[in-house]
Amino acid sequence: MRGEEILKHLEHKRTKCMVYTRVMGYHRPVESFNIGKKGEHKERKQFKEKRCLEVV
Template sequence: MKTNGTVKLEENERQRCEIWTRVMGYHRPVSAFNPGKQQEQQDRLHFRENRGK
């Protein structure tokens, strides 16, 4: 459905996005983590390092 130039999806049109992360040198889906590791993933802080001259 398109309204005012934006697309709006109905719930039945949505697809779940699987998030992967690198752990100990290899990639794993976050959904495969145990509950403690999933919470640790959610608690991580993201930052952007400023480049010096």
């Protein structure tokens, strides 16, 4: 099965996922953003910090 076929087959099991982001020191759902802020959020780059090496 291709990805699209799998999604159609399992659509009845899917639920809506709320995405929150930190704005001005507190968390807000992205769903409540205006159109400009949603666009800005979509353009953000995700990154993962590397673990620091401890110097003994």
